[in-house]
Amino acid sequence: MTIDTLLIIGGGLIGSSIARAAKEYGQAKTVYVADKSASACEAIERLGFADGVSENAPELYASQADMIILCVPPGRIGEVAEAIIPVMKDGAILSDVGSVKGDVIKQVTPFLKDSIHFVPGHPIAGTEYSGPEAGFASLFKDRWCVLTPDDADDGAVETVKLFWEGIGALVAIMEPKRHDIVLATTSHVPHLIAYTLVGTAVDMERVTNNEVVKFSAGGFRDFTRIAASDPVMWRDVFLANREATLEVVDRFIEDLSALKRAIRWDDGDALLEHFAKTRDIRRHIVDAGQDSAAPNFGRDD
Amino acid sequence: MTIDTLLIIGGGLIGSSIARAAKEYGQAKTVYVADKSASACEAIERLGFADGVSENAPELYASQADMIILCVPPGRIGEVAEAIIPVMKDGAILSDVGSVKGDVIKQVTPFLKDSIHFVPGHPIAGTEYSGPEAGFASLFKDRWCVLTPDDADDGAVETVKLFWEGIGALVAIMEPKRHDIVLATTSHVPHLIAYTLVGTAVDMERVTNNEVVKFSAGGFRDFTRIAASDPVMWRDVFLANREATLEVVDRFIEDLSALKRAIRWDDGDALLEHFAKTRDIRRHIVDAGQDSAAPNFGRDD
Numbered sequence: 001m002t003i004d005t006l007l008i009i010g011g012g013l014i015g016s017s018i019a020r021a022a023k024e025y026g027q028a029k030t031v032y033v034a035d036k037s038a039s040a041c042e043a044i045e046r047l048g049f050a051d052g053v054s055e056n057a058p059e060l061y062a063s064q065a066d067m068i069i070l071c072v073p074p075g076r077i078g079e080v081a082e083a084i085i086p087v088m089k090d091g092a093i094l095s096d097v098g099s100v101k102g103d104v105i106k107q108v109t110p111f112l113k114d115s116i117h118f119v120p121g122h123p124i125a126g127t128e129y130s131g132p133e134a135g136f137a138s139l140f141k142d143r144w145c146v147l148t149p150d151d152a153d154d155g156a157v158e159t160v161k162l163f164w165e166g167i168g169a170l171v172a173i174m175e176p177k178r179h180d181i182v183l184a185t186t187s188h189v190p191h192l193i194a195y196t197l198v199g200t201a202v203d204m205e206r207v208t209n210n211e212v213v214k215f216s217a218g219g220f221r222d223f224t225r226i227a228a229s230d231p232v233m234w235r236d237v238f239l240a241n242r243e244a245t246l247e248v249v250d251r252f253i254e255d256l257s258a259l260k261r262a263i264r265w266d267d268g269d270a271l272l273e274h275f276a277k278t279r280d281i282r283r284h285i286v287d288a289g290q291d292s293a294a295p296n297f298g299r300d301d
Numbered sequence: 302m303t304i305d306t307l308l309i310i311g312g313g314l315i316g317s318s319i320a321r322a323a324k325e326y327g328q329a330k331t332v333y334v335a336d337k338s339a340s341a342c343e344a345i346e347r348l349g350f351a352d353g354v355s356e357n358a359p360e361l362y363a364s365q366a367d368m369i370i371l372c373v374p375p376g377r378i379g380e381v382a383e384a385i386i387p388v389m390k391d392g393a394i395l396s397d398v399g400s401v402k403g404d405v406i407k408q409v410t411p412f413l414k415d416s417i418h419f420v421p422g423h424p425i426a427g428t429e430y431s432g433p434e435a436g437f438a439s440l441f442k443d444r445w446c447v448l449t450p451d452d453a454d455d456g457a458v459e460t461v462k463l464f465w466e467g468i469g470a471l472v473a474i475m476e477p478k479r480h481d482i483v484l485a486t487t488s489h490v491p492h493l494i495a496y497t498l499v500g501t502a503v504d505m506e507r508v509t510n511n512e513v514v515k516f517s518a519g520g521f522r523d524f525t526r527i528a529a530s531d532p533v534m535w536r537d538v539f540l541a542n543r544e545a546t547l548e549v550v551d552r553f554i555e556d557l558s559a560l561k562r563a564i565r566w567d568d569g570d571a572l573l574e575h576f577a578k579t580r581d582i583r584r585h586i587v588d589a590g591q592d593s594a595a596p597n598f599g600r601d602d
Binding site: 197213281 | 589597
């Protein structure tokens with residue numbers, strides 16, 4: 001048992017999965033969930049994975065918790081931190097799951113006090129669904145969770161690490177700035193591109209009379225899964241990680257322009273050379289246990 | 302039984318899947334496969350799904366076939382058509398599976414003769430794997446196969462339609478030009494973008510010391526599956542469908558620039574509006590039976 005009393009603020013896909021996992025894998029004795037939405041609270045109560053549910057975190061639970069994990073959209077982290085830190089008990093740990101670390105730290109820092117330990121975190125896991133019903137206990141199994149503690153107490157970092165490992169995750173420690181550029185590459189820009197392409201195709205749909213949906217199995221359907229992710233969260237991510245996102249997008253546009261040019265000038269060798277080099281990385285990802293080797297992810301079986 | 306003697310030229314993922322399906326679903330009495338690669342022929346012989354295998358199609362099988370389906374990369378269609386059409390028997394059907402229809406028709410037309418029926422086709426199905434071992438009989442189940450007959454004999458079109466339906470596909474008839482712009486949207490540009498992004502990330506990998514692979518579950522891994530597809534085939538597709546590909550890529554770049562601008566100018570409303578509209582199309586694709594509704598395609602179960 002890592003934690004005595006755990007409070008999850010924000011009971012969506014990630015928050016509700018952490019709550020479920022903490023109970024199922026015995027990593028917290030008591031798990032409270034707070035969510036500002038009344039309908040989310042009703043759903044959580046009905047699903048029954050929490051020991052208590054409330055629309056009002058600071059007053060009801062924040063003062064009792066040994067660890068609080070903020071699972072709200074990145075844009076709301078600051079206001080929630082401002083409300084709960086003053087009532088947190090001495091020695092308690094504050095963590096989060098925000099996809100951007102530099103901006104989260106910037107938002108939370110003004111409200112910190114010496115008696116609590118802030119250990120920012122980010123589990124690299126999710127699905128295209130959102131809300132409390134979408135969560136499940138095994139979401140973090142074999143997925144990485146990155147912690148970016150700055151001058152946090154070693155004991156607190158160790159506690160957070162053990163908690164994540166206890167619910168199935170692998171833990172990595174990184175600098176916030178490095179986290180944000182790596183994640184811009186592996187997550188933020190892929191999402192931005194998927195959202196863009198699906199939007200482009202929706203516009204083409206007017207031209208093609210529903211044929212985009214009909215013939216989506218040619219590759220397009222993969223992009224629609226990612227572009228079905230939570231719009232509010234992703235709006236916040238792009239704004240919070242503006243600099244790194246724009247840098248990686250610009251590299252991507254340069255590379256796309258080079259391939260466009262090769263197509264326009266009939267340069268088959270340049271295309272082949274590019275396409276051959278991207279095949280290897282798939283094998284590395286499968287070998288690293290980060291994806292299924294089944295054709296089409298096994299979804300057509 | 303639709304076909305008496307079927308010849309598949311090119312025994313890779315698609316060709317070997319058609320051969321397997323034709324036998325398994327009883328759509329052809331005799332199935333021959335020809336492939337210019339000796340090692341592919343050995344594999345096909347070992348796998349045992351064909352009634353005969355040869356490195357030399359025109360001399361051995363082309364004169365016996367009632368239907369020949371060309372399953373070679375789009376860039377080789379012309380030379381193969383030139384070699385086999387002269388020896389094809391009167392009344393036989395010639396078809397193909399090329400991802401681009403305008404260019405295939407342009408390549409084949411000079412070699413056509415009145416006594417054979419040319420019915421161009423394109424099954425919208427595949428996986429990220431290639432070669433004879435990668436094929437399987439159910440690849441076309443519930444997937445669309447587009448036929449783009451020009452002035453082909455109605456009976457021949459009907460035969461090809463029945464054959465595809467017999468191996469599980471849904472059949473649509475389209476104009477070649479329309480096919481090429483729709484598929485540029487739903488397949489060619491998605492592949493080009495995936496190849497580009499994975500290449501951009503491979504370059505970033507030098508900066509990030511293998512962390513792209515490590516944290517790929519954040520969205521990136523999806524792109525690597527598509528970018529692991531057959532490089533030779535895709536080189537040929539982009540060159541053969543140059544005009545439509547460049548048109549859709551340009552629309553995509555315009556849309557990406559608009560989102561970039563919204564990020565740069567902190568315009569959260571514009572981002573949210575865009576991200577909300579792309580969610581619906583996913584539901585339509587799932588409702589149309591063209592993708593799995595399971596979170597993450599069910600691959601993490």
